Amino acid sequence: MLNTKIGTDLKYASNLLKNGHLVAIPTETVYGLAANALDEDAVLRIFKAKNRPQFNPLIIHLPDWEAVKKYVMEIPADAEVLAKKFTPGPLTFLLKKHPPIPNTQYRIPDLVTAGSPKVAIRLPAHPLTRELLLQLDFPLAAPSANPFGYVSPTTAQHVFEGLNGKIPYILDGGPCEIGLESTIVDFDNQQVIVRRQGGVSVEDIERALGKKVLLKTGVEEHPVAPGQLKSHYATATPLFVGDAVTLARRFSNQKIAVIAFGENMEDVAADFRFQLSKAANLDEAAKHLFSTMRQADACGAEVILTEWLPEEGLGRAINDRLRRATHET
Ligand code: TXA
Ligand code: MG
Numbered sequence: 001m002l003n004t005k006i007g008t009d010l011k012y013a014s015n016l017l018k019n020g021h022l023v024a025i026p027t028e029t030v031y032g033l034a035a036n037a038l039d040e041d042a043v044l045r046i047f048k049a050k051n052r053p054q055f056n057p058l059i060i061h062l063p064d065w066e067a068v069k070k071y072v073m074e075i076p077a078d079a080e081v082l083a084k085k086f087t088p089g090p091l092t093f094l095l096k097k098h099p100p101i102p103n104t105q106y107r108i109p110d111l112v113t114a115g116s117p118k119v120a121i122r123l124p125a126h127p128l129t130r131e132l133l134l135q136l137d138f139p140l141a142a143p144s145a146n147p148f149g150y151v152s153p154t155t156a157q158h159v160f161e162g163l164n165g166k167i168p169y170i171l172d173g174g175p176c177e178i179g180l181e182s183t184i185v186d187f188d189n190q191q192v193i194v195r196r197q198g199g200v201s202v203e204d205i206e207r208a209l210g211k212k213v214l215l216k217t218g219v220e221e222h223p224v225a226p227g228q229l230k231s232h233y234a235t236a237t238p239l240f241v242g243d244a245v246t247l248a249r250r251f252s253n254q255k256i257a258v259i260a261f262g263e264n265m266e267d268v269a270a271d272f273r274f275q276l277s278k279a280a281n282l283d284e285a286a287k288h289l290f291s292t293m294r295q296a297d298a299c300g301a302e303v304i305l306t307e308w309l310p311e312e313g314l315g316r317a318i319n320d321r322l323r324r325a326t327h328e329t
Pocket of ligand 1: 027029030031032033056057058059092094113116118119120122142143144145180181182184196
């Protein structure tokens, strides 16, 4: 058991990372569990701390595109357009990593990419983590800082609840601005493929590119990304999505918590009520989604009921997370 500390000491955090230890870091999307991406022993500690059943590929975090160029073969034209518009920010790029170059350190281990020829690259916007990355001469591999399968953390306290005793330090950067994981984009010839919906909406990506993208985020397909696994992001309390009045009738003999988007669900008989956004704003709802799921999980209810949000903007990414959290489809 480690004594897990929470604080804002960048020097302490960077020293831990340089010595192969784990540090939870704030980003604008969710908190990440970071290790030196070039150090396989350090990366193994991530899988251990998270209790991940298999070695899934990890996103690497860098401060700027100058640093990215050391690790990838090329940056496709579409990626450049998106990079200009959305980075630093909640967008992750799948780019071809280069083969080993003798006598250099610039090689992302296969453990990080799970054998794939592509590496997932992200430039987080959170000022504290940007500052940290600038102090390091290696990228940080970082999945979301939650035990495998549970809701992603959006505060330092959430990280502490899940990983207390398993990591030495949590860098506290306050609550996450966006609250949903990054959108993952892949590039195949002239085609841009969205592999996970997240902090940048599909509409915004298409507007920036001036063309349609392909969506490959299905739950049924064999998952390329484990964020695509069904029953990810799940609460311990069963969660159901659908017409809330009908669901409330079905579970009328149980203690019910409802998670409303805005003013909806007011006519639903419930023991506990939560609201994602007073003004029914999708960006605000995204920011509050995971912390609200945690509150609903901890309030003493036996079931959690909620309704689908509008399929637009971040509503699509929110619905994706609900679909994966739900106990039935
Ligand atoms: O917002 C985020 O992206 C957060 C913060 C901490 O940056 N990170 C995050 O990491 O959500 P994680 O591990 O929970 O999800 C990473 C996703 C996984 O679904 C993984 O399969 C996919 O990225 N991924 C990573 N490397 C990949 C690769 N080389 N090829 C395909 N998918 C990859
Ligand atoms: Mg995750």
